[in-house]
Amino acid sequence: MKKIFTLLFATGCLCTAHAQQITNAAGATKPATDAMSIAQADNLLVLKETEFDFGKIPQGKPVTHVFEVFNKSNADLKISNVHASCGCTTPEWEKDKVVAPGGSTKITVGYNAAAEGPFTKFITISYNENQNKQVTIKGEVWKTPGSSAPENKGLNDLKN
Numbered sequence: 001m002k003k004i005f006t007l008l009f010a011t012g013c014l015c016t017a018h019a020q021q022i023t024n025a026a027g028a029t030k031p032a033t034d035a036m037s038i039a040q041a042d043n044l045l046v047l048k049e050t051e052f053d054f055g056k057i058p059q060g061k062p063v064t065h066v067f068e069v070f071n072k073s074n075a076d077l078k079i080s081n082v083h084a085s086c087g088c089t090t091p092e093w094e095k096d097k098v099v100a101p102g103g104s105t106k107i108t109v110g111y112n113a114a115a116e117g118p119f120t121k122f123i124t125i126s127y128n129e130n131q132n133k134q135v136t137i138k139g140e141v142w143k144t145p146g147s148s149a150p151e152n153k154g155l156n157d158l159k160n
Contacts, residue, residue, distance in 0.1 A: 044073040045127050047135060054139030057113050064110045067135050069125070071099040079105070081126040088112045089121045089137065113141045 048068040057063050071077040077099040082091040090110040099105050109123055120138040127133070 044071065044075070044131065045077055045079075045125065045133055046070045046072045047133065050134070051136040051138070052109075054111070054137065056140050056142050059113055059116055059141050059144045062110055062112050063139075064108055065137060067107045067109060068104060069099070069107060070104045071101055074101050076100060077103075077127055079107075079125060079127045080129065081124075082107055083124045083126070084109070085122040085124075088114065089123065091123050107135075109135070109137055111137055111139075116141050116143045 046069070048070070052065045052067070054063050054065070069077075069079070079093055079097070079099075082093050084091055088111060090112075091107055092110070093107045094105060097105055107123075107125065111119070111121065118138070118140045120136060123135045123137070125133045125135065
């Protein structure tokens with residue numbers, strides 16, 4: 001019984017030593033002491049939505065969606081980079097813009113619908129030096145017909 005207790009105690013100490021850390025606005029890292037601290041660190045950058053479904057879109061027609069980003073903290077927020085998972089997805093944002101507490105900004109994500117079929121693309125938002133959030137776009141590209149519809153020759157009969 002003593003061995004089991006000692007093993008459980010040692011395991012608990014190791015888990016505590018690897019506790020999650022948070023970074024404050026000044027960039028100093030400190031251990032997270034409770035769930036509220038972890039939640040506050042995660043709520044610096046809040047997105048209105050983290051996923052957008054374009055639905056079915058025609059091949060060859062690029063589409064865009066705007067993700068709204070809010071600063072829900074008491075410190076400034078700076079988006080340092082927005083990186084897409086592939087070259088067919090293009091994010092645009094105001095580089096070097098500092099979002100004040102309570103403020104917001106927008107990230108426009110474009111998708112080049114060149115390839116037929118379903119797609120899911122990930123966009124990573126890097127902010128305040130070392131923090132990241134991810135948004136997702138998805139949908140399905142349908143192949144457009146190679147030629148236009150045949151002419152309706154009966155249309156002239158209706159006009160007469």
